[in-house]
Each structure stands twice: as C-alpha cells, then as structure tokens.
Amino acid sequence: MPCFSAHEHVLATKLVAFYPTNYDKGIPTHMATLMVFDPENGSLKAIMDGEVITNLRTAAASAVATKYLANPKSQVLAIIGAGHQARSHHQALSTLFNFTEVNIYSRTLESAEKLSQEIGSTAKACSSVEEAVKRADIIVTVTFSKVPVLFAKWVKPGAHVNAVGACRPDWQEIDPDLMRGSVLYVDSREGAMKESGDVILSKAEVYAEVGEVVNGTKQAFCEKTTVFKSLGMAVEDAVSANLVLDKLRTT
Ligand SMILES: NC(=O)C1=CN([C@@H]2O[C@H](COP(=O)(O)OP(=O)(O)OC[C@H]3O[C@@H](n4cnc5c(N)ncnc54)[C@H](OP(=O)(O)O)[C@@H]3O)[C@@H](O)[C@H]2O)C=CC1
Ligand SMILES: O=C([O-])C1=[NH+]CCC1
Secondary structure (H helix, E strand, C coil): CEEEECCCCEEEEEEEEECCCHHHHCCCCEEEEEEEECCCCCCEEEEEEHHHHHHHHHHHHHHHHHHHHCCCCCCEEEEECCCHHHHHHHHHHCCCCCCCEEEEECCCHHHHHHHHHHHCCCEEECCCHHHHHCCCCEEEECCCCCCCCECHHHCCCCCEEEECCCCCCCCCCECHHHHHHCEEEECCHHHHHHHCHHHHHHCCCEEEEHHHHHCCCCCCCCCCCEEEECCCCHHHHHHHHHHHHHHHHCC
C-alpha cells in the first residue's frame, strides 16, 4: 500500500499480507511492515512494525467515523470478533464514549470471554450475535468471516456500525438488507467499489466518504442507522508512521 502526501510531506509504503492459518499458530493473521522514505530524495528513513500501526490506525479511522455518525449519547457497544482489531477498536472508541455496556461475540466463546475479562466489569461475552447487538448503539464487526454475520433484523434503528472485516470483493460480513437499509459511508469510494464484497454484492449505494463529512460537504445522519465500511487506506499508514517518527524525534 504506497502513499505520497505532499500535504503531510510523507512517502511510505506498507507490505501487508493476510495469513488466516496463522490464527491457529497463535501469531497475527495480518503480517505487515512499513517503510518510510525521504520524499525529497527517496532515501530510506525507517522500517516499522506494520501490525501495531494497522491495528491502531484502523481503529482510529473507525473512531472518526463514529464520532460523526453515532448518537453522541451512545452507551452500549457491541463487538463481533475478539482479535487484534476488537481490542484496538475498544481502546479507540472508549476515548470518545463512556460505555456502560460492552457486549462481545466471537466464533468461540473462549475468545469473547478472554476479551471481556481484559476489558473488565462493563464487558460481557455473549452467546449469539443477536444477544450482543440488540441493545447496541455502536456495533463493530471485526471478523475474518466470508459470509454475513450481522443481520438487519437484530440492529436497533439509529445504531452506527463500523464494518471493518470482509476486505475482498467476494467476502461479506454484513447482511445486504442492512447495507441497503442504512446510510452508507466509506473511507474511499474507489476502494469500496473495487474491494468491498459488502458494497459490491449488496449493490448498496454509497452516500459519502467519511472525509466528505469531516470537511462539511456531506451530511452526518447520526439519527439514522449508519454503516461505515472500512477497507483501510495507505494514507492512514503514512500519516501514522510520520506521527511515530515525530514522537521519536521529540523524546
Ligand atoms: N478495514 C481495515 O482497514 C482493516 C481491516 N482488517 C480486517 O479486520 C478483520 C479482523 O482483523 P484482526 O482483528 O487483525 O483479526 P484476528 O485474526 O486478530 O481476529 C479475528 C477474530 O474474528 C473472529 N471470527 C472469525 N470468524 C468469525 C465469525 N464468523 N463470527 C464471529 N467471529 C469470528 C475470530 O474468532 P475466535 O477468536 O473466536 O476464533 C477472531 O477473534 C479481518 O477481516 C481483517 O482483514 C484488518 C486490518 C485493517
Ligand atoms: O488496510 C489494511 O492494512 C488492510 N485492509 C484489509 C486487510 C489489511
């Protein structure tokens, strides 16, 4: 994932690959390395762990979407999936909302219980997606499922969904009825139309990129049911890498 941003004065690229079988070996399913170059002369400035940055910047992008698109009084969070992104999303969203309830569902109850214990007394491991999401104001789907796991009939009207998994054109995490019945936001329209099975297969109409909401050219319909379909963008990695280098310089 290469990126040059003249505005941020950064040139970087991330090599990222998905190894689903790593899961059973207890090592990350996403292997990523970030390389940062001097934009003036192309010389290598740094090689960084891309996994930590991927976890944090993906959750940060969802947090920005959630800040604009969720009910500001949201109290109940549901997380579907209990891996790396589940943890970083809980961390990022907790900086914006005081959750009184965090409901977690995962493929195995064991993973959901482990995350629930890490979070503490507000968290609960659930035995179905329906149980986890039915009271939720904000829902995060962070699984590697290839078929829908979250269905419209379980989602409270007005809830906000961050749909983070299913990053291939033939994979889905979200029920097509929910995709079509919500106001749909994406990180990149171009990326969503090429890479998101949730968007392509449901034929749901993209209303806006989150950036268009942030810059005020498109509306944030936070009283309606909203879906933010995230695929990840190279600029998120490049800007994050720059933040890491800035921090290094000043410490
Ligand atoms: N949009 C973006 O920018 C990015 C998206 N991603 C995507 O986010 C997703 C999560 O990534 P990450 O957290 O690193 O992955 P992990 O491998 O760390 O965790 C995945 C979790 O999903 C759970 N899971 C798998 N299938 C199901 C299912 N059918 N129902 C419920 N839970 C399920 C697993 O369950 P269990 O532990 O119970 O077995 C596991 O806890 C992936 O699809 C990944 O490609 C990743 C990086 C960036
Ligand atoms: O942006 C990213 O790094 C990824 N998106 C989907 C899997 C990894």
